[in-house]
Every structure is written in structure tokens, then in C-alpha cells.
Amino acid sequence: MNGLLDGLTWLFDPDNWSGPTGVATRLVEHLWISGVSVLLACAVALPVGLWLGHMGRGGTLAINISNIGRAVPTFAILAMLYMTPLGLSNWTTIIALVLFGIPPILTNTYVGMREVDRDAVEAARGMGMNGTQLLRGVELPLATPLIMGGVRLATVQIVATATLAAVISGPGLGRIITSGFGRQDVPQIIGGAIIVCVLALVVEGLMAWLQRAVDPMRGARRRRGPLPDRDRGMPVIRDEVVSGA
């Protein structure tokens, strides 16, 4: 337990918070780079997922992209991007983060759209709704929890992966850990690890709250009991999904 206490002591030392390599700077870097990556990943994956789900096409791609994403080590992608002409720029990290943020959003959006009650869609069509009205008025509101589950999973994953960017000397809180390893300073390693974990848990909590807050059906849902598991931002796992192979 002593190791953890030393880590906390390191973390509460104001000297370690200031300066260009202090905790404060790294925290801002971490939040900035994660935020940009989440927005970019949403900008790419949401429209594609909504469109594929609405049209009912490309299901194999939309579902398998998550399986493939899981099989590719983040560390490998970071290392390879670092060796391209991009080198040590923030974009190296952002590209890697976006690549790993896209699959969960795309898969969840597609699955969310496909699992909208077919009767509701038929009824809306029967009432004369066209494609856009159907998408905005029926499919999107009903699919929101699962879509937000995907965004939540992607955000948590991006914040976690941003830590790993430190192994290519990228920005973010992971640098505290790697420089601790470099100097064999165990309290710094533990201190860095603690703040990284706290940040991850806070982000997960905030995203869980956001997911509930934006659900247009939350009143109706409360009466139906707790959310199914995958709506809580867990990976969509189905027993017939053929993975990356």
C-alpha cells in the first residue's frame, strides 16, 4: 500500500502541478486532444452509421469494424504513425485516437438504427412520413440510447488511448507515467497512474449522465426498468457475429 501513498503524496505536491511538464499542462493537453478526437470521430462515424442503418445496408461492415478495431493493438498503430512523416506532431496522436473512436460509434449507431421497432417505422411510413422525417422523428429518438452508448464507449476509449500516446512522446497525462519510468521514479509513476484513472472514471461518469440526459424517451424508459447492458456503453457482443476473420 505504501507505493500508492507515495503516489498520492507526489500528486498532492503543488510543485508537480506547475511548469511545462506539470500535471496541469498535461491535463489540459489530454482534455484538448481527447475532445478534438471525440468530435472528429463523431463527425465521421455518426453520419455513416445513421445512413447505413436507415438504408439497412452495410451491416457486415458496420458490425465487423468493431471486431477488427479490437484486434489491432493501439500501441502498434501509434508506433507506425509515429514512423511516418507525421512524426512527433499532435496529429499523429489525434489520427490514432480518431481511428479507434470510430468503430464503437459506427457499430452502435448502426445496431441502434436497425433495432428500432419495425412496427413504429411501418406506422410512421403509413402516416406518410418521408425518409428524412422518419429518420429525425422516429428512428433517431428511438435509437438515441444505443448511439449515445457508442459515443460514451468511444469517449472513454479515446481518453484511455490518449494516455498511451506518451509512448511515442505524445501529449497528455501518460507522459507523467512514462517519464516516471524513464527516471525510475515510482511515486511519480503511481501519481500519474492515479490521476489518469480518476480522469477516466470522471469522464465515464459524465458520459453516463449525458447519455441519460439526451435520451428523449427517458420518461417512458424509467417505467420499463433498467437499461439493457449494451445501452450502458458496453461493447455490443452478439453470439453470431463473425469477428475480423
Add this chain to the structure above:
Amino acid sequence: MALFGPAHDATLADNCLVRNDWVCGEYVRTRRDDITEALGQHVTITVLSVVIGFAVALVLAVLARRVGWLRGAILGTSTALYTLPSLAMFSLLLPFTGISATTVVIGLVLYSLTILVRGILAGLDAVPGDVREAAVGMGYDGFRLLRKVELPLAVPAIFASLRVATVSTIALTTVGMIVNHGGLGNLINRGLSSNFHAEVLTASVLCVVLALIADGLLLGLQRALTPWRRTVTA
């Protein structure tokens, strides 16, 4: 031999290692031992983590079904663990297990729990009540009911989660390089610090291939364990 020729006339051979190509057969030939060793470590760490993770998850899932209030606690804790970044997880284990393979295995077990506990629970929950009642009526109870009736019926859901857990574990093992036990991740890290393209690409591709092979093997095992579904699943 010319008297005034450059002393280092016998220049380096022009092969893919010298050119630092991404794809290089020469690399695989000359570093075969390195690669085999890293691959061995990778497979060992992955297998240990998944096997231990599965055993622990099975116990936790059965506990969660027996003791009502434990269910939320177990699911909540494993979700929180899943949130923690791998680099931080391995670092936090450092004071307890040091720079060792144990650190990596414990971290990976904790990650696999999230997926495995959920998969096993989902599988057991989906066993139809009629089937369970019929089995109880035939005299099955407790452990025998679980082993002979519930678990076999839950096999598809359990294997779905086992495959996801295995594939993610293989990918996550690479991060173990931070404590020098990352299997192929060690090669990626070494290649990264010496700017050795072939080493990084070869190790990365091997990781993905390993994940695909493991996934295929588990799928085969699942088919073998559920002969009654063979006609249904294509």
C-alpha cells in the same frame, strides 16, 4: 586492390534491412529467435490471462446469480475497471508485483472480467425457465444443474464473450512492454526507439494474425461444443 581507393570500399550490402523497408524478409530470417521468443511470451501471457479471467468470471457470475445484491456490485466494479487505461493499470500494480509478467497478467485478467462476467451472466440468464424446471424435476440441482444443463445452453453467449475477451487481450498485451513483458509489444517498442520499420510492422502484423487465429480456434471449439446448433449456424 587500388592503393588510394577508399578504405571502406566494401560497402554495406544493399538489402531491405539497410534501406529500412517496412516489409523485409531479411528481418524475419535474421531475427527469427527474437520473434519466436516474443511470440511465445505473447501467447503465454494471453493464455494465462484468459484462462484465469474465465475461471474468476465464472465464479463471479454464479455468485451474482445466487446473491442478488452482489450482481450490481460485481457489474459496477468490472465496468469501472474496464474504464481504466492500460498504461495506468499496469503502473498501479507496480508496487505490488513489480516489473514482472505477473503485473501484466493481473491487469489483463481484470480487463477480461468485464466482458466475461457479462457474457456468462447473459448466457445463464437466457436459459429458458421451462428447461431449468424440467431439469430440476428430473433431479438435477446445484452444481450438476449448472454443469449439465445451464452452462451447455449458455455456450454460444459465453463463447461470444470469450472471443471478444481473447482478441482484446492479445491486443492489450502489447502495452505490457512498459514493464518489459509485452510479448510482441517489446519488439514494437524496440523498433520504435531504433526507428526500425520492419520490426514494428512485422510485430504488429503478427499481433493481428495471432488475434485472428485465436478467434478462429475459439469459434471451432464453440462449434465442437454445441453440435445441436451446427445445422442452424452457417
